[in-house]
Amino acid sequence: MSDENFERFKQCAVKVLSVDEAAVVPEADFADDLDADSLDIVELVMALEEEFDVNVDEEELEGVATVAEAFELITSKL
Amino acid sequence: MSDGRDGGDAPTPGRVALVTGGNRGIGLAIARRLSRAGHRVAVTYRSERPADAEAYNLTCVRCDVTDPESVAAALATTTERLGAPEIVVCNAGLTRDGLVLRMSEEDFGAVIDANLTGSFRVAKQAVRAMVRGRWGRIVFISSVSGIGGQPGQANYSASKAGLIGLARSLAKEFASRNVTVNVIAPGAVGTDMLAALNEDQLDAIVSRVPLGRVGEADEIAAAVEFLASEDASYVTGIVLAVDGGLSMG
Numbered sequence: 118m119s120d121e122n123f124e125r126f127k128q129c130a131v132k133v134l135s136v137d138e139a140a141v142v143p144e145a146d147f148a149d150d151l152d153a154d155s156l157d158i159v160e161l162v163m164a165l166e167e168e169f170d171v172n173v174d175e176e177e178l179e180g181v182a183t184v185a186e187a188f189e190l191i192t193s194k195l
Numbered sequence: 196m197s198d199g200r201d202g203g204d205a206p207t208p209g210r211v212a213l214v215t216g217g218n219r220g221i222g223l224a225i226a227r228r229l230s231r232a233g234h235r236v237a238v239t240y241r242s243e244r245p246a247d248a249e250a251y252n253l254t255c256v257r258c259d260v261t262d263p264e265s266v267a268a269a270l271a272t273t274t275e276r277l278g279a280p281e282i283v284v285c286n287a288g289l290t291r292d293g294l295v296l297r298m299s300e301e302d303f304g305a306v307i308d309a310n311l312t313g314s315f316r317v318a319k320q321a322v323r324a325m326v327r328g329r330w331g332r333i334v335f336i337s338s339v340s341g342i343g344g345q346p347g348q349a350n351y352s353a354s355k356a357g358l359i360g361l362a363r364s365l366a367k368e369f370a371s372r373n374v375t376v377n378v379i380a381p382g383a384v385g386t387d388m389l390a391a392l393n394e395d396q397l398d399a400i401v402s403r404v405p406l407g408r409v410g411e412a413d414e415i416a417a418a419v420e421f422l423a424s425e426d427a428s429y430v431t432g433i434v435l436a437v438d439g440g441l442s443m444g
Contacts, residue, residue, distance in 0.1 A: 156326070
């Protein structure tokens with residue numbers, strides 16, 4: 118897990134989800150720990166697409182529940 | 196310049212508004228109304244710019260709602276000149292009337308593409324900034340034909356009925372972000388579109404209007420102004436008929 122990329126990811130999450138930096142840890146669950154609903158996750162993914170200049174298809178989001186899974190999905194496209 | 200994140204429902208005169216098909220008829224009346232109400236208004240047009248855009252301080256942007264890239268360009272231009280639209284009125288539309296037995300698939304599809312899918316394209320692209328800003332108003336201009344059907348307008352009526360389902364889905368998807376989505380269903384209104392009807396058709400329509408006359412474009416615009424206002428903050432997913440009572444049946 119690249120520190121620099123994770124920092125960029127974290128800043129997106131902090132901004133979009135209005136959560137504390139400290140809460141954005143790999144094992145955090147979007148729904149349970151970050152209080153994010155499905156629209157929040159879509160918003161976050163749109164922000165991440167811009168930040169990392171990648172495209173995420175709708176079906177790729179299925180089953181993404183934690184920060185680590187989302188980070189993995191985004192960075193696998195770099 | 197606000198980053199849009201402060202949102203909330205504090206009175207903020209002068210939102211940025213975008214009216215598609217705002218160069219004439221109902222669209223132009225809406226644009227003038229919103230401008231008079233203190234909003235910064237952009238109108239899209241396909242072929243001709245509105246004649247008196249300067250008098251109403253309207254920013255004119257060319258846009259073909261059947262082309263997603265044209266929609267994106269129009270939104271980018273509006274955002275650059277005025278800021279991201281917080282009020283969007285999806286009004287652009289066309290008719291290709293004919294009895295179903297004589298209506299080609301192409302005539303059906305073209306009207307759906309412009310009126311229904313065109314509104315989807317505009318709303319989809321514009322709502323993103325509203326979600327970010329936690330404030331938004333989307334108003335779809337449907338038609339009494341979409342509620343009651345109209346002989347010779349199967350394509351148009353289907354497109355206008357479709358807007359209701361589209362609006363209510365968006366209303367539910369974005370309610371948590373303080374974005375309201377409503378529909379206005381105008382009845383017979385004195386515009387070019389109505390002028391295309393012959394006298395018999397017009398008389399037949401007016402005879403069914405309880406208020407006994409054709410409506411003015413500004414009477415539609417007044418309803419849009421309300422739905423776009425702070426005062427309409429608790430109104431979402433409605434279909435407001437502005438039709439002199441025509442749709443009561």
